[in-house]
């Protein structure tokens with residue numbers, strides 16, 4: 001078959017919204033200081049690594065993993081004090097859970113609503129799942145949620161799901177709790193509060209699950225330091241979880257992830273020390289950036305800082321920083337809330353210093 005024939009078959013058979021999608025782009029970071037993906041920069045003490053490897057020694061790789069991941073769920077319940085009456089299910093990263101929720105509700109002319117900006121996978125997954133995607137802009141000054149606009153948009157589009165990242169990625173803003181409660185009360189369908197940055201913000205809507213029957217809470221172990229494991233978990237009333245669980249493929253959490261996560265949670269204090277250090281370094285970096293001319297830096301409750309370049313173009317500053325060996329995230333988009341905005345993940349102190357030096361010289 002020649003290339004033209006393939007192109008024509010693709011046009012015939014791949015859904016138009018998928019053809020229009022660009023695949024999630026992960027830039028090449030080789031040789032660069034990597035401050036683009038909200039990863040925890042710290043590794044484990046040697047003794048801990050040795051004990052972890054010992055815990056994997058006898059993993060029965062020839063067998064399918066426990067499809068319900070019972071031990072891991074118990075460890076999650078204990079570590080994060082999940083109340084009775086709240087059910088949980090696991091995903092291969094919280095990305096997979098977002099996809100399962102979207103697939104469970106998707107039908108023609110149904111809507112997934114989120115803020116702009118918000119986590120980019122909401123839009124990609126909504127499109128994949130065949131949902132109509134709507135976004136409500138944050139305000140430019142503080143990148144905060146616009147209550148009236150949100151409520152009006154919910155009334156207009158009657159979304160099957162509203163996704164709210166709490167704190168927001170990429171702004172780092174922890175939206176007002178009262179406003180979120182109003183959204184949950186107004187929404188005709190599900191509201192998912194995505195707490196990917198819980199380790200840094202330490203604020204949660206889990207206690208509200210008892211109060212609101214349409215609320216789901218999403219968590220992940222990625223940002224606290226286990227991004228490579230791919231483990232997310234979804235919390236909600238048992239009746240909702242029972243339905244969404246039907247979409248889950250039987251063995252989505254492999255045995256190495258189950259054993260490794262269970263091991264890691266026994267040493268949760270190690271991660272807490274690391275995330276506390278990251279919060280301190282974030283506040284230091286915020287102070288150092290806010291005295292620079294030519295940038296406006298936003299307050300953050302997560303492990304990254306968003307800043308707007310005011311003296312040059314964001315694209316130029318991003319490039320100049322990369323030329324100096326530091327990879328951050330370019331979020332610039334013309335005529336949008338994010339014009340000339342860049343996002344830096346908080347790394348180790350030496351990495352943050354390299355970034356700051358590169359930024360100063362780029363400005």
Ligand SMILES: *Cc1c(COP(=O)(O)O)cnc(C)c1O
Nearest residue numbers: 093094095119165169196220222
């Ligand atoms: C990083 C991120 C996720 C995805 O986390 P994984 O568990 O690694 O898939 C989900 N939501 C938000 C808001 C994020 O920033």
